[in-house]
Amino acid sequence: MSKTSTVFKQAYNRCLSLLAARDCLPSEPELGLALGVSRTTVRAILTHLAEAGVIAWDKRSKVRLRAPVDADFYPAEETDSPAEIIERSFMRLLLAQGVEPGTQITEVELAREIGVGTSSLREFLIRFSRFGLIEKRPNSRWMFKGFTREFALELTEIREMFELRSAFAFIELAEANPAWTALDAMEAEHHGFADAIARHYVDFSELDERFHRLIHNASRNRFIVDFYDVIAMIFHYHYQWNKAGGRERNAVAVTEHLAYIDALKSRDRVRLQAACRAHLDSARTTLLRSLPGVVA
Template sequence: MKGNSVFKRCYNHCLDRLAQMAPGAGLPSESELAQRLEVSRTTVRAVLAALAERGIVRAAAGRREVLRLPAAADYFPDPQTMSAVASVERRFMDWILQGDFRAGQLLNTAELARQFGTSTTTIREHLAQFQHLGLLERRPNSAWLFKGVTTEFATEIYDVREMFELRATRSFIELPADSGPWQELDAIEADHHALLANMDTDYPRFPRLDERFHHMIHASAQNRFILDFYDTVSTLFHYTYRWNKTDEKQRNTTALLEHLDYIEALRSRDPRAIDARCRKHLRTSRATLLRSIAVGPFRIDAISSPGAQS
């Protein structure tokens, strides 16, 4: 089995789709799967071969069909599906979240590179994303000052996110009904209903589904600036949400139900309905973020002196 992150990520995505099918159901063609999963046919063939080896699919009567539904043990762990850059990103945010990290502290590029087992170039590229947003400030001797997340910052970011996402929905509803994003929306909606049915135990899975849903919408704009903005901001905000565990299940349930309303509006292709549902959901998300900032390590009252060392 191929050992690269692209293959493993595609394999897991394929399992997600198979989980919504019944044993005996036929699989789409290699070309259709490649289009839906946004990978090459070579990767799709490798994934299908691996699925056959695991007894999940089989070739029968000139077609491939589902032999059994995937189980949790069939999936590759998330860290194995990430690129090197994404892996550094996750480890960096975990470090901020779990450590005694405060606004006003200095970061050293070389020290971070050694800690995360990567190059200083990769670290600089990652930190530069947050510099652009005003969260980090470059200092002499490869140091970076972390300026923290304030309510003012969050408000400004959400104003831009709302503008970008509403623009992306316009692009989404202009796509033909048989296009890949609309088919992906079908799968995402099914996953929402499946999660809702098991919300009492599975509610921690919602952030990943939330990321998948909003990323799909932003990607439909085919605008690199919109997508780069969303990817950077969503990484930060999903970690920020984790600071506040109060009513986490209820918050996730509320957001999930708002997603379903949002999806219903997208299916109507009615710009006014979409505008209303999108704005309502982002207002809820903004309020969640602000509450998390109030209790988290980035809060303004946690700022230490500018010269403090990490």
């Protein structure tokens, strides 16, 4: 699948999520900023939505005709990049096989099991190794060092410092900054998700990742933005260690996100710090409880 096709399908799905909570869509420039795509892609999305009978599009008017349904969305396997496919497959493999600390992983065998080329897998493993979960060994082998309570605590400590710094940077952005339009779109997605949480609660991690990445990007700090990759990866998959109560946890997280968004829009540092810390405290507790044999 081409990169262009993947970008289109990802943006199309996000636009459908927007429509779940809105009666109409904004102007093409605003929609492009919210979705992070060009105006050409926006028009392709609008054309597809109109052909599917989701909206009535007449120049500036883009009115919703019906609420999106599951069948309207492109499946994950069509919207993920090769890097995301490797990431997802690698983490699921570790979880499904219950890989213990000290386990040796061979590039060739792992690439074959995931169904990707060894060079692409090696690039992922090298990037992932920076964070101490795996370690390079001779002869194209890697050792899994384990996801421990100590690692989780170190990760959450860094996340909390980086995110609060980023959140404060966010509220200093000018009114015309595209991040505010993106935040409005994110808020609409959260309301749509809350209304349909019974059917889609397992998909929350993707929305969660995009929300927090939007905040981290406001830092304009390459190290904070880069480190969010490992934060997203771990928090994206933590629920798979312990699925119990997933719907309830995600419902709480959506509520916390909306309070967080409201605090960002207020530009009040005290409110923002309280909302940010409340949500990150919940995330830390959930992560620690997800670890086998660990009590938070």
